[in-house]
Amino acid sequence: MQKHPIIIDNDTAQDDCVTILLALTDPAADLRAITTVAGNVPFDRQVANAQMTLSVAGRLGDVPLHLGCRQPMLRPWVSAEEVHGDGSGGLEIELDPDAISDEHAVDALIRLTAEQPGEISVVAIGPLTNIATAVVKDRRFVENVKSLYIMGGSNNGRGNTTSSAEFNFYVDPHAAQIVMEAGFTDLHIVTWDPITIRDATYSRARYDQLTSIDTPIAAFFKKVCDATLSFNESVGIDGSTHPDSITLAALLYPELVLEEGRYRVDVDTQSELTMGYSAMAWDKFGSEANAHVVERMDGEAFYDILARMLQTPSVPSRPIDGLAG
Numbered sequence: 250m251q252k253h254p255i256i257i258d259n260d261t262a263q264d265d266c267v268t269i270l271l272a273l274t275d276p277a278a279d280l281r282a283i284t285t286v287a288g289n290v291p292f293d294r295q296v297a298n299a300q301m302t303l304s305v306a307g308r309l310g311d312v313p314l315h316l317g318c319r320q321p322m323l324r325p326w327v328s329a330e331e332v333h334g335d336g337s338g339g340l341e342i343e344l345d346p347d348a349i350s351d352e353h354a355v356d357a358l359i360r361l362t363a364e365q366p367g368e369i370s371v372v373a374i375g376p377l378t379n380i381a382t383a384v385v386k387d388r389r390f391v392e393n394v395k396s397l398y399i400m401g402g403s404n405n406g407r408g409n410t411t412s413s414a415e416f417n418f419y420v421d422p423h424a425a426q427i428v429m430e431a432g433f434t435d436l437h438i439v440t441w442d443p444i445t446i447r448d449a450t451y452s453r454a455r456y457d458q459l460t461s462i463d464t465p466i467a468a469f470f471k472k473v474c475d476a477t478l479s480f481n482e483s484v485g486i487d488g489s490t491h492p493d494s495i496t497l498a499a500l501l502y503p504e505l506v507l508e509e510g511r512y513r514v515d516v517d518t519q520s521e522l523t524m525g526y527s528a529m530a531w532d533k534f535g536s537e538a539n540a541h542v543v544e545r546m547d548g549e550a551f552y553d554i555l556a557r558m559l560q561t562p563s564v565p566s567r568p569i570d571g572l573a574g
């Protein structure tokens with residue numbers, strides 16, 4: 250099986266943790282580094298969540314963890330704690346400072362992709378501050394990245410942070426627009442609406458089935474996803490949402506992408522009403538496409554991939570307080 254070398258740029262909470270686990274356990278993934286960016290929950294909490302995730306897979310210290318930008322470019326940071334709680338379901342770990350790289354995330358993104366130009370893909374599943382900063386710091390980054398997979402925006406559909414904006418694009422719309430205009434030749438976007446809410450949302454019954462698997466990874470998955478599932482149900486979303494991990498799956502298993510279109514994507518940075526809105530224009534408007542926007546995914550096949558991941562045995566690298574077993 251072909252292994253895809255990847256870097257995951259993320260705001261570690263809930264499905265970001267799931268994405269890291271998938272990258273650590275899936276036979277199609279070769280995880281080279283994890284980079285963190287301001288997003289879901291307070292930055293230092295994200296670092297703890299990332300270390301817990303590496304630890305539950307027995308991989309703490311194996312995969313470099315680089316800390317990145319601690320705030321968006323121009324706007325104040327906005328959290329998603331009302332959605333994810335602390336992002337780990339109240340688990341705690343004693344931090345291992347030796348398992349945190351001294352190199353800034355932006356420098357690591359630039360260096361790793363320059364060492365193997367055109368070979369490493371980036372999966373960006375948080376606000377795009379690190380990615381935009383890498384673009385601004387070293388334009389060669391744009392050519393050196395093989396493929397850039399982004400979880401963000403909605404395809405002219407509803408938002409989840411405001412009526413018009415999805416969280417990742419809302420938190421740092423300026424960074425998102427820099428990335429849209431940067432000229433990445435193979436840029437793919439997995440949206441909130443329709444992809445996440447139609448193809449990557451699993452009902453409580455199916456979630457219970459998934460989380461009944463008896464492994465440390467499955468117990469951890471349940472802990473990190475429970476709060477978000479309850480929040481979703483309180484706002485009328487019928488299940489556990491997996492926007493970030495299905496984005497990684499789109500890269501690892503392109504056959505899961507059932508429909509994809511070429512679009513010109515721009516992110517609103519001007520209007521308070523529609524800040525972070527992603528305008529996705531198709532051919533009709535005569536604009537030059539800058540992205541492949543995923544339009545339909547095979548949610549059933551992805552469910553099976555999650556189930557396989559949860560069956561992976563592991564011995565946690567260090568104790569995680571609150572995790573049974």
Ligand code: BDR
Nearest residue numbers: 265329374415416417492
């Ligand atoms: C995005 O926001 C975060 O809360 C999730 O991890 C995902 O990246 C969904 O809007």
Ligand code: CA
Nearest residue numbers: 260265374375
């Ligand atoms: Ca995320």
